[in-house]
Amino acid sequence: MKAKTTPYLLVLPAWIWLAIFFVVPICGMLSVSLMTGNVLDGFTQTFHVANYAEAIDRYWRQILRSLAYGACATALCVAIGYPVAAWIAFRGGRHKTTYLLLLLLPFFVSQVLRTISWRFLLADDGVLLGPLKSIGLLPEDAHVLSTPLAVVTGLAYSHLPFMVLPIYAVLERVDHRVVEAARDLYATRAQAFLRVVLPMSLPGVFAGVLMVFVPTSADYVNASLLGGTGTTMIGNVIQSQYLVNNDYPMAAAITFVLMALLLAGIFGYARALGTERVMEVRA
Amino acid sequence: MATSTHEGPAPHPPTTAREGPAAIGLEGVVKTYRSGQETVAAVRGIDLAVHQGEFFSLLGPSGCGKTTTMRMIAGFEEPTSGTVRLAGRDVTGVPPDRRDVNMVFQSYALFPHMSVADNVAFGLRRKNVPKDEVRRRVGEALDLVELSGLHRRRPGRLSGGQQQRVALARALVNRPGALLLDEPLGALDLKLRQAMQIELKRIQREVGITFVYVTHDQSEALTMSDRIAVMNEGVVEQLGPPAQIYERPASRFVAGFIGTSNLLSGTVTTGVGEYARVEFDGIGHVLVRTDQTSGSAVDVTVRPEKVHIGADEPAPGMSRLRGTVGEVVYLGASTHYTVVLANGAEVVVFRQNSSDASNAAERGDQVWLSWRPDHSYALPR
Ligand SMILES: Nc1ncnc2c1ncn2[C@@H]1O[C@H](COP(=O)(O)OP(=O)(O)OP(=O)(O)O)[C@@H](O)[C@H]1O
Ligand SMILES: [Mg+2]
Numbered sequence: 001m002k003a004k005t006t007p008y009l010l011v012l013p014a015w016i017w018l019a020i021f022f023v024v025p026i027c028g029m030l031s032v033s034l035m036t037g038n039v040l041d042g043f044t045q046t047f048h049v050a051n052y053a054e055a056i057d058r059y060w061r062q063i064l065r066s067l068a069y070g071a072c073a074t075a076l077c078v079a080i081g082y083p084v085a086a087w088i089a090f091r092g093g094r095h096k097t098t099y100l101l102l103l104l105l106p107f108f109v110s111q112v113l114r115t116i117s118w119r120f121l122l123a124d125d126g127v128l129l130g131p132l133k134s135i136g137l138l139p140e141d142a143h144v145l146s147t148p149l150a151v152v153t154g155l156a157y158s159h160l161p162f163m164v165l166p167i168y169a170v171l172e173r174v175d176h177r178v179v180e181a182a183r184d185l186y187a188t189r190a191q192a193f194l195r196v197v198l199p200m201s202l203p204g205v206f207a208g209v210l211m212v213f214v215p216t217s218a219d220y221v222n223a224s225l226l227g228g229t230g231t232t233m234i235g236n237v238i239q240s241q242y243l244v245n246n247d248y249p250m251a252a253a254i255t256f257v258l259m260a261l262l263l264a265g266i267f268g269y270a271r272a273l274g275t276e277r278v279m280e281v282r283a
Numbered sequence: 284m285a286t287s288t289h290e291g292p293a294p295h296p297p298t299t300a301r302e303g304p305a306a307i308g309l310e311g312v313v314k315t316y317r318s319g320q321e322t323v324a325a326v327r328g329i330d331l332a333v334h335q336g337e338f339f340s341l342l343g344p345s346g347c348g349k350t351t352t353m354r355m356i357a358g359f360e361e362p363t364s365g366t367v368r369l370a371g372r373d374v375t376g377v378p379p380d381r382r383d384v385n386m387v388f389q390s391y392a393l394f395p396h397m398s399v400a401d402n403v404a405f406g407l408r409r410k411n412v413p414k415d416e417v418r419r420r421v422g423e424a425l426d427l428v429e430l431s432g433l434h435r436r437r438p439g440r441l442s443g444g445q446q447q448r449v450a451l452a453r454a455l456v457n458r459p460g461a462l463l464l465d466e467p468l469g470a471l472d473l474k475l476r477q478a479m480q481i482e483l484k485r486i487q488r489e490v491g492i493t494f495v496y497v498t499h500d501q502s503e504a505l506t507m508s509d510r511i512a513v514m515n516e517g518v519v520e521q522l523g524p525p526a527q528i529y530e531r532p533a534s535r536f537v538a539g540f541i542g543t544s545n546l547l548s549g550t551v552t553t554g555v556g557e558y559a560r561v562e563f564d565g566i567g568h569v570l571v572r573t574d575q576t577s578g579s580a581v582d583v584t585v586r587p588e589k590v591h592i593g594a595d596e597p598a599p600g601m602s603r604l605r606g607t608v609g610e611v612v613y614l615g616a617s618t619h620y621t622v623v624l625a626n627g628a629e630v631v632v633f634r635q636n637s638s639d640a641s642n643a644a645e646r647g648d649q650v651w652l653s654w655r656p657d658h659s660y661a662l663p664r
Contacts, residue, residue, distance in 0.1 A: 180359055181392040183379045185406035185453070195405070199396045 033252035043249060055253040059237050063258065066234040067265075069148065070217025073155035074163075077212045078205060080156070081163035085204075086197075088164075089171035100168070104161055115154060115225045122150055122226065146228025154222035159215060163208035170204030171197070206273055214262055234258055304371030305332035306461045306493040307356055307384075312365035314351050325351040327517035328365070333461065333495055334510075338487050340496045342504040343514030344540065349497045352514075353463050356495065358382045370460050380409070385454035387464040391446045393438035399425070399449050400434040406457040424456035427486060444475045451486070461493040468503070480507055501541050505529060513537050530586070535662050538584045545590070545630045546582045548664065551575050561661055566625045569602035573661035581661040587633040589658040592620055592644055597653035606630065608648045620644060622652055 033051055037043035056063075088099045106114060121128050122144045132138040144150050174197055182192035220235030227233075234254060241251035314326040326348040333339045341349045354360040355367055358379035367374050374382055385406065394402050400421050407417045425431050428448035438446055447467060454462055467483075468476045484507050487494050498504050504511050505525040512522045513536075521533040532538035538546060549561040549568075554577065558570040561583055575581050585602075597603045606622040609629070613636075620632040630652055634643075644650050 175390070175392065177388050177390055177392040178394060180379070181386070181388060181394070181453075182405070183359075184357055184386045185457070186380045186409035187405075188380055191409060196394055196396075200394075 029252045029255065032248050033256055035249045037249075039246035039248075048249070051249050051253040052257060055250060055257050059234060059254060062232055062234045062237050063254075063261065065232070066217045066258070067261070069152050069155060069223075069231075069233060070213050070219075072148075072152045073159065073216040074209055074213040076152065076156035077160055077163035078209065081160055081208065082167055082201075082205070084160075085164045085167035085171055089168050089174075096172075100165075103164060107161060111158060111221055112225070114158065115221055118150075118154055118157070118226060119145065145226060146231065148227075148231050150226040151223050151231045151233070154226040155216045155219055158219075158222065159212045162211040162215075166207040166211065167201060167204040170201045174200050202273075206269075209269075210266065214266070217262065218258060303335065304368070306335045306337070306370060307331075307333040307495065308366075308368035308371070309352070309356075310366040310368070312352070312355060312362045312367065314348070314355060314360060315363045324517055326355070326362075329514075329517075329519055331512055331519060331522060333493060336491050336493055338484070338494045338496065338507060338509045340498060340504040340508040340511045341514055342498055342501060342511050342540075344499055347514045348517040349499070349514060350465055353386070353465050353495065353497055356461075357384055357386045357463055383460040384463055385457055385459040387450050387454050387462065387467045389466045389469050391438075391450040391470075393446060393449055393453070395437065395439055397438075398434060399430065399436050399438065399441070402438065402449055403453045403456050405453065410457070420456050421452075424452040427455065427489065428452045428482075443471055444479065447471065447479065451483075455486070455490060455492065458490075459492065461495060463495050463497075465497045466499070467496075468498075476503075483507065505541070513540065515540070531660055532584060532662070535582055535584075535664070538582075538662065543587050543631055543633075544584050545587065546584050546662075547628055547630070548580070548582055549661075551577050551579050551581055551661065553577060558656060559661065563604075563624075563628075564626050566604055566628075569604070569659065570656045571602075571659050571661040572657060575661055575663060580664045582664050583659055583661050585630075585654050585659040587619070587631040588635075589654050590630065590632045591653045592622065592632045592634060592650050593653075594644065594648065594650060597651050600656075601653040602656050602659060603651055603653045604630070605649065605651060608644045608646050608650055611644070611646055618643065622650060 031045060032043070034045065034047045034049065035043040036046045036048045036051075084103070088096055088103075092099050120126055123129070124143045124145065125133075129138060129142065129144065133140055133142065178196060178200075179192050182196045183189070187195060217233075218235050220233060220239050223231050223233040223236050224239075238251050238254050238258075241247045241254065309329050309331050312326060312329045313324075316323040316325055329348075329352060341352060343349055351360065355362050356369075358374070358377060358381075361376065369383060394405065397405070403421045403424055404417050407420060412420070421434075422431070425434065428451050430445060430448050430452065433441070433445065438449060441449065447470075450467070464483075468479050471479060480503060483494075483496075496504070496507065505528070508525055510522065510524055511528050512519045513528060514520065515536050521528055521537045523531075528537065529541055532541060532544065535546065538544040547563060549563040551573065552560045552562045552568070554560070557572060559573045559575065559577070560568050561571050561573075561581060562568045563583075569583060571581075571583055573581065591597070591601075592608075604624055606624040608620055609623045610619075610621040612619040615636070617636055618634050620634065622630045622632060624630065632652065
C-alpha cells in the first residue's frame with residue numbers, strides 16, 4: 001500500500017505548485033473576465049459573458065495581426081534556425097557547446113535592452129539603413145522602424161534560440177550511419193537530407209514551432225519598442241487595458257480569447273503533425 | 284500486398300569458371316588517417332580480387348583495417364593511394380550512391396521513421412524503379428529473409444534478428460554487383476548468430492550475389508566462406524579457401540589466429556628430397572615440407588588434432604617427439620592433452636574419444652607424439 005502511494009506523494013509538491021501558481025490565478029482571471037464595473041466604483045461579479053463578445057468585436061484585428069506576426073516570426077526562425085542547428089550538430093566538431101553558448105550569449109542581456117539596441121540598428125539613419133541610403137541602394141525616405149518588418153524580425157531575433165535548441169537536440173542524435181546507409185542506397189546528398197535527416201528532425205521542428213509561435217504571438221515588447229501605431233499586437237492591447245485603462249475584465253477576457261485560440265491552434269497542429277504522425281512521414 | 288508465389292531473384296549460374304573481370308578488385312590500396320599530429324595507417328597496401336558470386340570473408344583481429352577496407356569499397360572513404368575496381372571499372376572518386384555495391388551495417392542503420400517496406404524500397408525508389416515492380420521486389424525480398432507480414436512495422440518494434448533481416452533485405456533487393464556485410468551478426472547472441480550464419484549462406488546461394496563478409500570470428504569465416512583473406516595490421520597475411528587457411532597457415536600470425544596451433548621453434552639443417560630436416564634444441568628433429576633454406580630459423584606448426592599420442596613407438600616415416608603428459612582435459616567427445624617436451628616447449632593434442640580409446644594417457648605418463656610429415660609446415664620466423 002505504502003509503496004503504491006509513494007510516487008504520488010513525491011509529485012505532490014509539483015501539484016501544489018501548479019495549483020497555487022497556475023490554477024488559482026487562472027480561475028481568478030476567469031472570474032474577473034466575467035465582472036462588470038470600473039476601477040473607481042469597483043468590479044462586481046455579474047457573469048457578464050458579453051465581455052468576450054466585446055473583446056472579439058473590438059480587437060479581432062489585433063488578434064489576427066498577432067497570430068500573423070507570430071506565424072511570420074516562426075517561419076523566419078525555422079528558416080534561419082534549422083541551418084544553424086544543422087551546422088552546429090554536423091559541423092560543430094569539438095566546439096559544439098561553444099557555438100551553442102555563443103548563440104545564447106545575447107540572451108544574458110535583458111530583453112528590453114536588446115530590443116532597444118535593435119532600434120539603433122534599424123533607425124532611419126542608423127548603421128544599417130544609413131550606408132544603404134548614402135550609396136543609393138535605398139530611397140532617402142525608406143524606413144524599417146514602425147513597420148511590421150521591424151516587429152517580425154525583432155520577434156524572430158528574440159526567439160531564435162527556442163527554435164535552434166530543440167532542432168539541434170534531435171539532429172545531434174541522428175546516427176551518421178543512417179545517412180551513410182541512405183547514400184549507399186543511391187540517395188544523393190540532397191535526397192539523403194530530404195528523405196532521412198529532415199523527417200527524423202521533424203519532432204524538433206515541431207517543438208521549436210510551439211516554443212516560438214506561442215510566445216511571439218503573445219509578445220508586446222517588440223511591437224511597443226520597434227513598431228508603430230499600425231503594428232499594435234494583442235499583447236499591447238492587454239497591457240494598456242490592464243495598466244492604462246484599468247479595465248481588468250476586458251484585459252482578462254482578451255487574454256482568454258487569445259489563450260483559447262492558441263490552445264485550439266496547438267491541438268489542431270498536434271493532431272495534424274503529432275509525434276506519431278511526424279514519425280510516420282513517408283519516404 | 285506481397286505475391287505469395289515466390290520465385291526469388293534470378294539466381295546466377297554457379298560460377299566455377301570465372302569469366303570476366305573480378306567483382307571487386309583492390310590494387311595497392313593504402314589508407315592513412317590523419318588525426319591532428321599523428322597519422323594512423325589503417326590499411327597498408329592490399330591487393331585482392333573477389334570473384335563473381337563468391338562468398339568472400341575479411342577476417343582479422345580488431346583494428347586490423349577490415350571496416351576501412353569495406354568503406355573504401357562502398358565509397359565512404361577514398362584510398363590514400365591505390366585503385367578500387369568494381370566489375371573492372373575504376374571507381375576511385377565515385378560517390379557511394381553511384382557504386383553498384385550495397386552495405387549491411389553492423390548497427391543495421393535502418394531508417395527509424397519508415398516502415399519495414401519503405402526501408403526495403405528505399406534504394407529502388409531512388410533508382411526510379413516503377414511502382415509495381417518496387418512492390419513486387421520488396422515482397423520478394425521480405426519473403427527471402429522470411430519477414431513477410433511485417434511490411435508495416437517500424438524498425439524500432441522489431442527484434443535484433445528481425446532488424447538484421449530487414450537490413451539484409453534492404454541491400455539485397457537492389458541486386459547489387461556485390462553485397463558488403465560488416466560484422467552483420469556482431470550484435471546477436473550466440474544462438475541467433477549461428478542460425479543467421481546458416482540463413483545468410485542459404486540466401487547467398489539462392490541469389491548468387493557476391494558477398495564480402497567482415498568478421499573477427501574465425502569459426503564464422505571458416506564455416507561460411509568460399510575464400511578468406513586473413514588481415515593483420517593493415518595487410519592481407521593469407522588469402523585462400525578455408526581448408527587451406529586452416530591446414531596450411533602461411534604465417535605465424537595466421538597459425539595463431541585461426542584455431543589452435545602448435546608452434547615449435549627450430550632450425551633447418553639439411554634437405555631430404557622435397558622435405559627438409561628441422562632440428563629442435565635438445566629434443567630431436569622432424570621432417571617438414573618447406574622452401575626455407577638450410578640454416579634459417581623456423582617455427583614448425585602442426586594442428587592439435589593431427590598429432591597422435593601414445594605409449595608405443597610410432598610407425599616408421601612418422602615425425603616423432605617424446606614428452607611428458609601435463610594437463611588432461613576431458614571434454615566428452617574429445618580429450619585435450621598438454622604434453623611437455625624435454626626443452627620445456629608444450630604441444631597441445633586433441634584426441635577423439637572413440638570406442639577404441641583404450642590406452643588413454645594420464646598425467647605424468649611418458650608418451651610419444653607423432654604426425655605425418657605432410658601435416659606440418661615450417662613458417663619463417
Ligand atoms: N576515422 C578514423 N580516423 C582515424 N583513425 C581511424 C579512423 N577509422 C579507423 N581508424 C583506425 O584505423 C585502424 C583500422 O580501423 P578499422 O575500423 O578498419 O578496424 P577493424 O578491422 O574494422 O576493427 P574492428 O574489428 O574493431 O571493427 C584502427 O587503428 C582505427 O583506430
Ligand atoms: Mg570494424
